[in-house]
Amino acid sequence: xxxxxxxxxxxxxxxxxxxxxxxxxxxxxxxxxxxxxxxxxxxxxxxxxxxxxxxxxxxxxxxxxxxxxxxxxxxxxxxxxxxxxxxxxxxxxxxxxxxxxxxxxxxxxxxxxxxxxxxxxxxxxxxxxxxxxxxxxxxxxxxxxxxxxxxxxxxxxxxxxxxxxxxxxxxxxxxxxxxxxxxxxx
Numbered sequence: 001x002x003x004x005x006x007x008x009x010x011x012x013x014x015x016x017x018x019x020x021x022x023x024x025x026x027x028x029x030x031x032x033x034x035x036x037x038x039x040x041x042x043x044x045x046x047x048x049x050x051x052x053x054x055x056x057x058x059x060x061x062x063x064x065x066x067x068x069x070x071x072x073x074x075x076x077x078x079x080x081x082x083x084x085x086x087x088x089x090x091x092x093x094x095x096x097x098x099x100x101x102x103x104x105x106x107x108x109x110x111x112x113x114x115x116x117x118x119x120x121x122x123x124x125x126x127x128x129x130x131x132x133x134x135x136x137x138x139x140x141x142x143x144x145x146x147x148x149x150x151x152x153x154x155x156x157x158x159x160x161x162x163x164x165x166x167x168x169x170x171x172x173x174x175x176x177x178x179x180x181x182x183x184x185x186x
Contacts, residue, residue, distance in 0.1 A: 006056065011140065018047055025117075026039065068118070069084055071097055
């Protein structure tokens, strides 16, 4: 099964992927039902802020070999069709897997279940012939299923609207820095 590839140059930090992930992992796959029932809704992937205006969708890479699997003392992590998954009945929430992940993409445990809540590659959606929720929600193409196109492929050129959006963000960031310098007389 193909993994999700990240193209950070296409990400605008809208967090649609996070929202879709959180909704996909609610019991009814409905955010409002979960929220009204008092459930804590958490995405299994996150958009991180890099330097300047760079934002990066960050999710489990389902490594081969997977350090988190090797470190798990209860064998709660296992591989199914290429994805590293969690057996919630075996997970004790010890967070050894989180410490073993070289990318920091294994949250130690969920707030309500006290077990590991790493990205599961939307395994149920994939078994039903659908793409992962984060990939479906990403409107800029920052998340793609399978390998990202090579550097000379036409799809690697960042579209004009994303370049314009980033230019506006850079101007705003520059303006904020100028205002901060004025305030502190730097």
